[in-house]
Amino acid sequence: MSATDNSTAAPNFIRHIIAADLASNKNNGKVATRFPPEPNGYLHIGHAKSICLNFTLALENNGTCNLRFDDTNPEKESIEYMESIERDVAWLGFKWAGKFHASDYFEQLYDYAVQLIKQGDAYVDSSSAEQMRQDRGTLTQPGKESRDRNRSIDENLDLFQRMRAGEFADGQYVLRAKIDMASPNINMRDPVIYRIRRVHHHRTGDAWCIYPMYDYTHCLSDMLEGITHSICTLEFEDHRPLYDWVLDKLNTPCHPQQIEFARLQLEYTIVSKRKLLQLVTEKHVSGWDDPRMPTISGLRRAGFTPEAIRDFCERIGVTKNDSWIEMGVLENCIREDLNERAPRAMAVLRPLKVTISNWEDGKTETYRIANHPQKPEMGSREVPFGKVILIEQDDFMENPPKDFKRLVPGGEVRLRGSYVIKCDEVIKDSSGNVVELVCSYDPATLGKNPEGRKVKGVIHWVSEAHSIPAELRLYDRLFSHPNPDTLDNFLDGINPNSLEILSDCRLEASLANPLPDTRYQFERTGYFYPDYVDSQPEKLVFNRTVTLRDSWGK
Known part of the structure; x- marks a missing residue:
């Protein structure tokens, strides 16, 4: 599943939970995890923490880890994103036990929704999105029940079947779980579990015009795959009661345990997919794989190694408490790795x-x-x-x-x-x-x-007659503000000096044919990696991965 050596893995509360489960023979001594990305963008360094955690926990306990695409929102999802996710997980050094999609289960999910309706645990609602927001209540005030909450089971079944058949317009009806509009947890106030969306799906085509919601889909996908430990970030902690409610109401044959951990918060970085997409579409960067991006593909193009990223994820640990990680921690991981593995060479940047x-x-x-x-x-x-x-x-x-x-x-x-x-x-x-x-x-x-x-x-020096011309791209942190998300406009935090392009550099003759997938230490300058997108034999391009020393604060 991975080439990672976890013999010295640091203990954390999730490892303790799994150890206790194995000691009590819970789940018949089985450990099965999954990494469930939504294919609506490229993976970033925060996902790397989740990837390493899920795959490593399975590896340590002779278990399995699935790759599952939660593709329930086709408006924002694409094959491009799915393919990039597979590349990133494989590049990090992990092999999934099985590759699945939430769309694999659309028929079963529909049948389970019908079962909830028959049990009186779900109903079709005609309230508008705005009306549902008004009726939802607040943290201090209970919600208001919909006028459709007490439809008969037969009427709900008929309407839900007609929703699937495409008889209604988008947004005309939704299917809601019937839980408790007075619950102190707003997520339990009759959440929507199906909505009408006439959107072409990249896998199922136009077979469906209703799509299940994430919270409903996720727990059932975990159950159908026999997942034992469903590990996610802290923002899903308040969603766990709904996760358990669905499985309990359907009396499923197994009940995965959802466990939450603190997400990665890295200084001088954003990890919002929406904001990363904005950087790309507004051309503040050259693409998802721009070496300044915190995406895994961006880090790979910059010259980061999978070993350094795995080391970083292990070093920062797994806790229940949100905290900020200094960018220098990540940069030091790649420095230490490349100091050991990178061959030296001489390059003159400004001859x-x-x-x-x-x-x-x-x-x-x-x-x-x-x-x-x-x-x-x-x-x-x-x-x-x-x-x-x-x-x-x-x-x-x-x-x-x-x-x-x-x-x-x-x-x-x-x-x-x-x-x-x-x-x-x-x-x-x-x-x-x-x-x-x-x-x-x-x-x-x-x-x-x-x-x-x-x-x-x-x-250092190079012979003029024997040297190789090259373009060197000196990348630095994309943001000059330690937490750009706190700004009114995160774009105001962009570092105007995040990229310097030197077009007249000269390299020693040995670099005429750089070794495949090799990072180099250009002596006294930094660590560099051939740019596999733009570099050509007649015009070599190298990206600076990191400087030799941390000089950011100087």
Whole structure:
């Protein structure tokens, strides 16, 4: 079900519940969970927490976890979203025991609704949506019973069958559960369980013009699949009495246990599907998979690894209390992961030309540099060196501060894996901008400092003649406000500097053909991942996954 090693999984209240159930042989010692997304958008980091929790709990207890699409609202759902959800779950490293859809059960759900009507536990109501809102009451005032609440069973059966047959207009009738209009829990005040919607369904076509509501569908889908532990977020806690009421009234053969946990709340992020869709449709981002988006597809395109996301979800834990998680926690998870796995390479983001005056014209040397300083098993690569090299503009200053340890006029610096060079001349254009440095190299310093020689600074570089052109996209947090949802307009919190595109970057020759699905540490710059959407052999594009250090607050 997953490649995750959960031998050191942290205890939490859900693990304790399952352990107690297994000890008492509840559910015959079976653990069956499910991940039930509605296919009305792309999954985000909050869903990742639920995915990891549901699949991991099943894995830990030799159980099963189903993937089930709760596709009861075809107006907002699509095949595109379903396919993206499957990709995301699989990419995170999980395999579902079975793939199901709420629409698989439409006939059974209808039959169960008929059973509720026959028992006197449901009725067809002609009240308008506005009238039902008025009659629902408040937290301090009971609701008002509909004039249709006491229809006869035969009349309700007839009307419900005619609803299915398409005799009525959308919204003309609904089917409501008959519970208690005075209940202190508003969700129990005769909730709607079926409504008329003439909408083409992506799986059932036009076979149905009535669709069941989520609360009614969810518990019965869980029951039909033999789910033992129905795990959801805290906003469904007040819906649990309705979940149990439906199953109890129908006297179903099994009764899953709904358990709620606190949803993921991540700073500098929004996870509302409606707002994420707005970002996409209004083109504040390039799409659902924009690397600034908190969607799983966006994180994947940015270069996050499934291991880092699973580690993040385990670290933040599972509780009953809402809390905010700092963005730095997620960023540190990917830093730690990539520090171990990412091969090193040299990339110059803002090139400055350096001519080695005492280097022979046409001469090239090639050095072998380790791909990872602590992991010899990752091998090494060849890096060519010639008369003209490129360094970062920021690695040279004419009038440096006292603690500047890179190249200055008349000063020396070591080139990573190569020689010590000395800046002899600074060439400027007519505007006074530095366009080239003329330096000399010391042949005795290849890969070492001769005795008595102290060179503090080490900078990266690439050979101009052998380097590869590339576009680097420097992504940062999409929002500059820690909680954009608290703003009157969440769009006001967008970070205007969330993306910087550098089109004239140069990469070392070894990156001409980046390894498939490989993240790289560009030395002294950050972790980068080839953009699998826009990158082409003739025009490489790399996305910055994360900086080497957390510099957000500086």
